[in-house]
Amino acid sequence: MKLSVGLMLLASLLGGCDNPPAPEKGFAGLGDQAVAFTPVVPGRTFSFPADHGAHEGFRIEWWYVTANLKDAQGRDFGVQWTLFRSALDAAPQADGWRNQTIWLGHAAVTSATVHHAAERYARGGVGQAGVQAVPFNAWIDDWQFGTQASSADPLADMQLKAHDSRFSYALRLTSTRPLVLQGDNGFSQKSEQGQASYYYSQPFFQASGQLEIDGQRYTVSGPAWLDREWSSQPLTANQTGWDWFSLHLDSGEHLMLYRMRHKDGAPYLTGTWIDAQGHSQALQAGDIELAPLGTAKVAGRAMPVRWSIKVPGKHLDVTTEALNPAAWMDLRIPYWEGPVRLEGSHGGNGYLEMTGY
Template sequence: MRINFVVLMVLLLLGGCDQSAPEQKGFAGMGDQALAFTPVVPGRVFSFPADHGAHDGFRIEWWYVTANLKDQQGNEFGVQWTLFRSALKPLAEQAGWADQTIWLGHAAVTSSTVHHAAERYARGGVGQAGVRLAPFEAWIDDWRFASQAQDPLSDLQLSARDKDFAYQLHLTSSRPLVLQGDKGFSQKSEEGQASYYYSQPFFQASGTLQIDGQSYTVSGPAWLDREWSSQPLTANQTGWDWFSLHLDSGEHVMLYRMRQKDGAPYLTGTWIAADGQTQTLRRSQIQLTPQDTAKVAGRAMPVKWSISIPDKKLDISLDALNPNAWMNLRIPYWEGPVHIRGSHPGQGYLEMTGY
């Protein structure tokens, strides 16, 4: 889903909170109340390109890209790039250390045998990280997601580098973006927690990828998620399982399952037709079942799943390209590419948090 969450823990680690700070509720504190921040309510009218930028007044925000790639020999890879914005106070950006924003970056590459992940941290107001429009650029240190195009989502450059990997990708799309949920209002619980959420699932990526000193020329589909909120979870929600699926038929599917301490998970998603038309998927329409687990970082992770959406005649199974795609970062989680087999073959990405 691209709640990619860790931002609130970073807030505590880097934001100068004292030792008397209350224990956080929900996964990574995302169920903590945020009464001083702007609430997410239905009926918002999105505006582009302005909504590609940062949103003052909201506590949590991210720019998130995943790509399923192959080289000329058919070797498979996955790439992730994420920039998180976490506001300490509901204020506009300020110059210097008076700024009340924490920035966090995650980048990863995955093959069938290797998974590398890295993170970056920055305080706002000093130029180390941020998002600007005209021309669009989201960055932290030398990690960049940038465009010179009038429509930023039509033509972008994506890059990141760490000691064990690097990538430089060109992302293009002529397709319109997708508003998730109810016209961009994406509900996360029966109690009404929600985010504003849009995606660009129609990117095509090409470029170069380096892993452990070996270079590859790669291409394949990519997916951008954009979300912002102030309290996207309840205190009872412990984590989620999020799926972004590129089907060979040209259709796309986004699903997320929000797990809870008590009661059934909250389950919803979006069916994206090949022409870009969307349909919200309700719990009653989705059968999402873990099929097998792998021991990863001392945890039992469900790396194989079955998904059935009878209304769409979809009956598929998913398995991880690399079951050990563990993001061994300050707040750890699982994220990696998956194969799709069955009625609608394809490829995609899976994120699992809170295990």
């Protein structure tokens, strides 16, 4: 559930310096009212491949990939790639520099000892960044997430690549499993007040390829996860941040869960259990026990990098541990994101994102 940490920043940087941004409401402004934009309501019928593409009329959306990788020596790595689309205007978008769409890219790599992150920005309408549904391709500059598939499923065979002065990666992602609609058939609620996104995932990707960190090259492989969300107001003004997990279990099952933290009151907690065949079951707060177990000092903050996760109805009782506790995304709007390992009733790995600390 990758929410756009760059929404307010993009508006202030590229939306016009003579119009200062409104006071922030909720984390990164994601609780701002968006009455001019298309609302997210239950009952949407998803259509593929069209819904892999951009959704004009909605304020914010993202294409988000994480991968848990190993090399031949068994060393663990993590890779993240995200493209955000932020609309500054609800009207249909014009071509050229009159376009009111802003794009933001995040890319990162993590090992047990190193974490590097980079970001890129682009204005829509001039070809520097964008997403096309057929054939599927998402890009910002020369960072790319695009299909190589010749089948009817454009996500069956994907290429993922990004680079910075300190790292690069080029991965092939393949899957024969179905997409998973999160929440209530793709309607993913974020608060008791009804804020929501449209949300689907491909948690069954298998990745392989090349990863380079600080001049050292590795041949790597492992599971990967795609999240796709779009919304117009995904948070309330009272929500200060979130803790989000995507977990690959050694049993072949998968788990997505998140808690939305509030300035006051209990967090909003929900998730999805995905069996090995791709069938999903929505989890409510009463189905999940989620608690931080230990913190690390990261960028002057106490970050909860060790967690207990229990889903009693699925006989899951695990502890997650960060591969690298210092996986701080030191970007314009900073947050923590990195790979985690599991121990307990199930083994496995996954990703954790924490914002608003």
